[in-house]
Amino acid sequence: MSTTIFTIPHFSHGPTNQELQKKPSKSRPIQIRLSIITACSKSNKPESSSSSSSSSIGFTKRCTVLGSGLLFCLGSPRDGSAVTQGLLAGRIPGLSEPDETGWRTYRRPDEKSGGHGVGWSPITPYTFDVPQEWEEVPVSIADLGGTEIDLRFGNAKEGRAIVVVAPVLRFTADLGDNVTIEAVGTPEKVINAFGPEVIGESVEGKVLSMNVEEHSGRTYYKFELEPPHIFIIATAAGNRLYLFCTTGNGLQWKKHNKSLKRIADSFRVI
Template identity: 70%
Template sequence: MGTTLFGCCSFSWRCYRKIDRCQHASVENGISRIKACSKNGETECFSAAGLLKRRTALVFGVSLISPSVLLGFSEEGLAAVKQGLLAGRIPGLSEPDEQGWRTYRRPDEKSGGHGVGWSPIIPYAFSVPQDWEEVPVSIADLGGTEIDLRFANSKEGRLFVIVAPVLRFADNLGDNAKIELIGPPDKVISAFGPEVIGENVEGKVLSMNVTEHSGRTYYQFELEPPHVLITATAAGNRLYLFNVTANGLQWKRHYKDLKKIADSFRVV
């Protein structure tokens, strides 16, 4: 079946190219397509056109058959092929829980990384209300390729994740960095806060807290203005900055949920 299918596609494409040339000739010469074809000795295009339609229909019909049947893959093999093609933005959200919240976990297969020789990014996870959605990241964004992920809800706020090599800030942390080795909370927010808000953070830090989960330390900050919650930690050879922000009205109406999102961030 595979041989017939590809032979059909090849024939249809050749015929299509002939038809295309016929049409082009009719436009350039100001005569009908039939005459142009006849003049160029390509009358067979029209006799083939009907066959093209029939064979095109066959191709579309065959395409409804499971790809695993057509190509001879098992379902497991097909899954492996699909995984090999995944790159960049890959869905990582769970189904909503009983409270309507979903958990995002950075897929292991997602592309990313900064600089030749860097190890794969250690996955991270967080929770968002079910109506928050992933937003495509562009290398033209402020922060460039170090912004690994964006999420947003137009009524509630937005978040983004910065994943930066620790070598930007210290050269003696090795490949198993800890946030404590980078510095205490006040030093970290002074050094990395501008990465988030684009300006000096002096006088803007409302609170600083230190928490620990599964042996990893997290620094948590609240800044105002602008309204932003920052969760910082380190893992492997990278620093993670998880940032939840909103405008004044969103902050007032949805602070509880925004704080819950910020508190949910974990490197897994």
């Protein structure tokens, strides 16, 4: 059961419409910088004022790595190299059997390796649905994005998906260990912050829709951008931010955009 809070057909950089406002959170609002890369390049320089320091996310040097990792949603270095799942190091099968429509559900196995070192809580499992022909693509710690990329899925003919799981402490130390996406920022702030790192350019004029939905008490921000064609889902759980993207080239999008949207809409952190 889901509840759509709002839908925006066009993106605006103006003040947030009152219709977009959710019930104020007890958490102090956080101003997300428009560019992770820009913020990182200034991370070693003193802030111009104390107010800037207190109202902006405290990005670390590692945020440039997150930005690089997200760009892989638009172009995997091994696009089309999906492999049959097996008990390989760090990779445990998580796909269900196909249902009557030929779709399978992926659930992140509890035993799957991953995380960000001592002191981090276990990664909260997530699920999403994929067509029967889609398969997991190996993720290497040598990839740009490193451990931030938790999973890749794809099909050479239909498109690809990526899951990025980023510790919130990469960005700020003020949100605690039970973070909500609302505390991270408004939908406009989130897409302004992470959209350019996903598509590699400004999101101005590219956001076709922006939705907020609630499923089982968790809020999800959902965006559609083009060009390039991409669906982005953002949420938070525990002390981590989750980003799920589905995309494809022009031909893939033309033929399979409904499937790519169905995959994106099915994403849940459980």
